[in-house]
Amino acid sequence: DIQMTQSPSAMSASVGDRVTITCRASQGISKFLAWFQQKPGEVPKRLIYAASSLQGGVPSRFSGSGSGTEFTLTISSLQPEDFATYYCLQHNNYPLTFGGGTKVEIK
Amino acid sequence: EVQLVESGGGLVQPGGSLRLSCAASGFTFSSYGMNWVRQAPGKGLEWVSYISSSSSIYYADSLKGRFTISRDNAKNSLFLQMNSLTVDDTAVYYCARGPYQYDSTGWSAFDYWGQGTLVTVPS
Numbered sequence: 001d002i003q004m005t006q007s008p009s010a011m012s013a014s015v016g017d018r019v020t021i022t023c024r025a026s027q028g029i030s031k032f033l034a035w036f037q038q039k040p041g042e043v044p045k046r047l048i049y050a051a052s053s054l055q056g057g058v059p060s061r062f063s064g065s066g067s068g069t070e071f072t073l074t075i076s077s078l079q080p081e082d083f084a085t086y087y088c089l090q091h092n093n094y095p096l097t098f099g100g101g102t103k104v105e106i107k
Numbered sequence: 108e109v110q111l112v113e114s115g116g117g118l119v120q121p122g123g124s125l126r127l128s129c130a131a132s133g134f135t136f137s138s139y140g141m142n143w144v145r146q147a148p149g150k151g152l153e154w155v156s157y158i159s160s161s162s163s164i165y166y167a168d169s170l171k172g173r174f175t176i177s178r179d180n181a182k183n184s185l186f187l188q189m190n191s192l193t194v195d196d197t198a199v200y201y202c203a204r205g206p207y208q209y210d211s212t213g214w215s216a217f218d219y220w221g222q223g224t225l226v227t228v229p230s
Contacts, residue, residue: 001168031212031213032213032216033213034213034216034217036152036217038152043201043220043221043222043223044144044152044201044217044220045220046217046218049213049214049216049217049218050212050213050214053214055218085151087151087152089152089154089217091206091213091216091217094157094165095154095165095166095167095168096142096154096157096165097154098151098152098153098154099151100151101151101152
C-alpha cells in the first residue's frame, strides 16, 4: 500500500503569509494527487487535482506542484477564510490513501 | 447540478449491521466510479471503498471483509453494507464521485461529495 506522509501536521500562520504543505508518497504516483480543504463541520472541498490543476472557483492564491513522490500545496498569501485543515489524496493505486492532514491555525 | 445525498446512518450496537445509501443526481451516474470515505470524530479522512462504472471493486485493508459496496445504476444509487460493526467504525460516512470512466488524468476524482451520514457504534 502507498503511504502518504503529510507535513507539517499543524502550523500557525498570519494573514498574508506564504504557506507550503508537503505530501510525500512512499512510491511513485505520477500526478494522481488531489488536495482538499476542510473547515470544521463542513464537507471536504477539492482545491487541486492532477497535482497542479486548480479546481474551478478556487482562488488563484492556491497552487499545487509535484509529481512522482513529492507534492506541495502552496497558499501564496493566507487569507482569513483559509484557516482550515488540508489533506492530500493519492488515487494512483488502490487502496487509496489520504495524508494525515495539516491544520492551519491563526498565529 | 450534481448532488449526492447520503442516508442510512444512525446508532447501531456493536456487532450490528447498517446499510448506507447515496442518491446521485445531476450527472450520468453510470459513467462514474464512486467512493465511500469516512471521518471519525476529530480525526482525518479515511478512504473506505470504490466501485467503478463497470463494477470493479476495491476496499481499504482495514475493513477485513466486513463492508460491501454496490451500486444500482437504474436508481442512480450507491450503497455500503456494513457488518460486524465496532466502535472504531463510528464516523461520518461520505460518498464522493469519480473518476469518470474515461478520465486518464484524474480531473474527475473526488470532485463532488455528499453531506455525509453519521454512524455511531457505542462502546
